[in-house]
Amino acid sequence: MKPVIVLIEPQMGENIGAAARAMLNCGIDELRIVNPRDGWPNERADAMSSGALEKMPPVQVYNTTAEALTDCHYAYATTARPRDMVKPVLDAKQAADDCHERTAKGQKCAYLFGPERAGLSNEDVALSHAIITIPVNPDFSSLNLGQGVLLCAYEWFQKGYEPPSSVDPDTLPAPHVELDNLYNRLEDELRAGHFFRTQEMQPTVMRNLKNMLSRAEMTSQEVNTFHGIITSLTGKKNK
């Protein structure tokens, strides 16, 4: 079960569209709107949603916040301003964790967003169970509606997702034997080209070169490419 996004008295169709796009980017597709200023449907919202509104179930429109929340068990009020109310205050990540826990217990959760300028009314905050304050730069903290929705939805989506682990075998560093062959060939060619000023310096210089090249973590294919470079520069094929 996914949370519901509730936009309360949104003014700009563009912002509704951006919110819809952000929701669907993060796999959330139930959008409810309370008293949209310019009515519904809204062409600007459609354009700005980049197709999200077409792919989602139809948006539901309500006259009051209470009606929009009838089937919801738990509501998060997004507001930058701390209010004079005793309520849990969560950041977007904590809210996402809390939402997943509640969902697992069969609770339907709603994220409430107020109108662009004024934000949520005290009445709407009062009927919510917790406050979400998204941590941003205190000197420039005004988030646009679509971006506020995005950050809440993004944190919700991250919860079930596994971070990338680069286990593609094609990306494994070359086995040591291949590097060793490369280093030996390189050393032979460098000696032939009088790269080492003295014979005494040769081990130290080679150690430094190996150290440098090992940091590149070359794949087998890249080791072959390096052999090609040596062949090209020396005019001598690899034995």
Add this chain to the structure above:
Amino acid sequence: MKPVIVLIEPQMGENIGAAARAMLNCGIDELRIVNPRDGWPNERADAMSSGALEKMPPVQVYNTTAEALTDCHYAYATTARPRDMVKPVLDAKQAADDCHERTAKGQKCAYLFGPERAGLSNEDVALSHAIITIPVNPDFSSLNLGQGVLLCAYEWFQKGYEPPSSVDPDTLPAPHVELDNLYNRLEDELRAGHFFRTQEMQPTVMRNLKNMLSRAEMTSQEVNTFHGIITSLTGKKNK
């Protein structure tokens, strides 16, 4: 030291402005642009930035990505598409952690964003050190430029920030003695009002009521309010 945001050949001024706003929301203020389609400065970018472009140091404009990166030690390429290149692949949070670690070692880091439709060119990905893939809904994964910048900047900003802990003393639950007084008064008034059908049921019913009321975690002020409710309903002041 903060990372640099580099927008490569952005097309829409609105997106540049949204990116600037998102950056500054997250405390990042160095924006570089490579070959903006409509030149620079750009009125639409100014309007969409909600004042961010005025508060940031002047945007620097370059002809090539390489020029934009001259003083940077490490570059992250944001791209949804996996490329046929061996490079670390990070999500936005992993990149933020990596960026903070590199910054602590004196490395200047850059986040690269390609043009709106095409995304980063293979050439620009090749000169980056790592790839950032922002995890989103695979069925609707196209993020707008400003939202991509926001998610990367948001993750960067979260790193140094402490989640809210509600230690405001005004929000502490009332000490037990106050609850006990309230429960005792309530029990007295309920008995007087013949609320308990039988005397045997009284302890169980009271236990259920206490259990319910304790979940509200009332503050001292709210306990006083509850006393006021009892006074109002019974017409009898608290002794």
